[in-house]
């Protein structure tokens with residue numbers, strides 16, 4: 001893709017012609033496309049995690065397991081982190097393959113060697129990683145022998161994305177064995193396993209014995225500052241600006257998930273463009289929320305109905321689910337029942353206690369309500385989370401669109417805490 005130059009901000013809307021507006025709209029589509037990030041200049045935040053992964057890569061013979069909730073940006077960081085390595089002494093050759101449920105140890109490694117060779121050839125540096133894909137790889141020893149052919153001035157990185165999809169238990173065990181071998185032989189190749197998981201034990205067998213060989217890096221949801229960065233790195237390439245209040249609403253609604261930041265900014269930008277305004281205002285974010293609900297995947301709509309429909313009068317399922325979505329969480333998206341009290345009281349306009357909604361929480365984790373929430377911990381110490389984190393912003397936007405949150409409650413929920421968001425006028 002062509003490099004995206006920074007555009008001058010000083011343009012007045014009245015000086016733009018139809019073609020200019022069309023081209024801004026095109027830039028927005030291109031920049032806010034919701035796909036995993038593949039280019040460094042569009043990659044925001046994550047400085048600490050990038051540094052940690054690079055440190056492991058440079059520490060000979062160590063490997064990485066990168067895990068976290070769905071949609072937090074695992075593929076994006078795996079695509080980009082190694083581009084930040086700019087020393088010239090050694091050359092990184094990074095290959096990424098995606099696991100699927102039909103894969104085995106053998107099929108994954110055959111894909112990995114195909115990819116490593118293709119990447120090295122496209123760089124004109126096959127000499128660095130002269131491995132072969134002419135026979136089928138079956139065992140950890142074969143992998144080790146091939147990787148030993150890599151030259152000392154190469155840093156081969158092999159990323160197995162969506163590793164959680166690998167179902168075959170034997171294959172997972174073979175991966176664990178392989179990592180031990182590579183560590184014991186001190187190879188300069190780094191293996192990175194990436195997957196959706198709450199903890200490492202669900203991704204790899206026998207992880208305790210891999211402690212020294214495998215750095216466990218958890219990717220949390222993004223901070224508000226990082227989400228702000230997601231907006232800036234992209235919007236900064238267009239003539240549009242996002243008003244501080246509008247920006248804060250987008251960030252609050254995103255719940256740490258950058259996909260929503262991108263989608264809401266995109267739809268809001270489109271609404272601003274339709275009005276021929278170079279400033280994206282709160283009214284445009286409102287329009288974006290409407291569009292978001294209309295265009296949301298049918299699966300969100302079905303899951304929402306299953307979780308909240310009830311023939312009983314005054315059942316409060318929608319209100320409690322909304323309060324759960326608005327509840328304060330830890331970095332992994334977990335909240336306690338106590339965290340639900342405040343938002344629920346705000347929504348229904350009346351002080352509520354645990355007893356008013358504990359039945360709802362129990363139902364939300366049941367099959368009957370599509371397991372919209374999951375529960376961890378012990379009685380008296382339960383923590384809950386949206387099973388699919390992507391559902392959380394959907395529930396909030398739906399609640400706002402259905403006027404379930406009164407003006408006063410909205411003021412509290414969307415109270416601006418960020419001094420870094422000036423209003424643009």
Ligand SMILES: Nc1ncnc2c1ncn2[C@@H]1O[C@H](COP(=O)(O)OP(=O)(O)OP(=O)(O)O)[C@@H](O)[C@H]1O
Pocket residue numbers: 033034035036037042043044045046069070071072073074075076077196230257258259262
């Ligand atoms: N650092 C980032 N800067 C900007 N946008 C990001 C960043 N990380 C992720 N995103 C955006 O967030 C969305 C999800 O990213 P990505 O696909 O990398 O997440 P994931 O954790 O791999 O998701 P999944 O669990 O579904 O595989 C995409 O729209 C992507 O563009």
Ligand SMILES: [Mg+2]
Pocket residue numbers: 074075076161162
């Ligand atoms: Mg991914």
